[in-house]
């Protein structure tokens with residue numbers, strides 16, 4: 001089968017940096033086996049498994065870690081309380097928070113200090129969002145489908161940010177909805193990630209050339225899911241898979257050209273493995 005790849009795909013600098021920090025910490029800090037990541041370093045099973053095999057432990061609870069343990073803060077960041085408790089409990093910290101997530105945290109803090117009621121467009125259950133909103137009190141979080149009347153305060157000065165991995169069209173739609181509500185002032189700070197945007201643009205462009213799209217990446221990866229959503233929005237038959245294991249012949253049957261892209265936390269080995277297999281598949285057989 002003919003396979004074409006999105007011009008921008010796979011690992012972003014934030015994920016590369018997080019993996020490098022984790023690997024360096026494993027070499028330098030884990031002699032006593034006490035390097036613990038607070039949750040998956042990135043949203044990709046293959047990478048997390050590889051780091052676990054090298055000795056990286058994982059915990060969701062900082063209170064259970066022994067004094068002297070080194071904690072790795074993942075690329076999605078963490079609330080300020082986590083850093084405070086780590087210091088109080090005499091834990092060492094390796095901070096792999098992506099600089100763009102850090103910027104979103106700083107923006108939220110600053111908007112609050114300037115007197116804005118901070119509103120974040122994003123998934124309230126996503127670790128990045130949970131971390132970012134902890135940098136100011138009472139941040140309102142909402143996403144498509146939520147009842148804006150219930151969550152957006154009446155006649156307020158609103159300071160608006162968005163989850164870094166959201167697509168601009170989605171954020172614009174949400175802002176338009178907010179603007180229909182009575183508000184005194186609205187200050188929008190663009191916290192979207194350009195790396196994500198480049199992958200989104202490349203995926204949408206590839207949809208013009210192919211008959212079916214495969215979007216590779218963790219099923220929990222927000223930016224991968226957003227890539228799949230955009231391709232579907234283009235009217236393309238789209239499959240979000242973690243790798244070749246998820247492929248079924250019916251997905252490509254009768255198609256001539258397949259497009260492949262991948263989220264920012266998908267390693268090149270997963271992409272190249274998938275492409276190699278797909279190229280040997282004959283959809284007319």
Ligand code: SF4
Nearest residue numbers: 012014098100193264
């Ligand atoms: S996708 Fe963007 S915000 Fe997320 S880790 Fe990568 S560079 Fe950072």
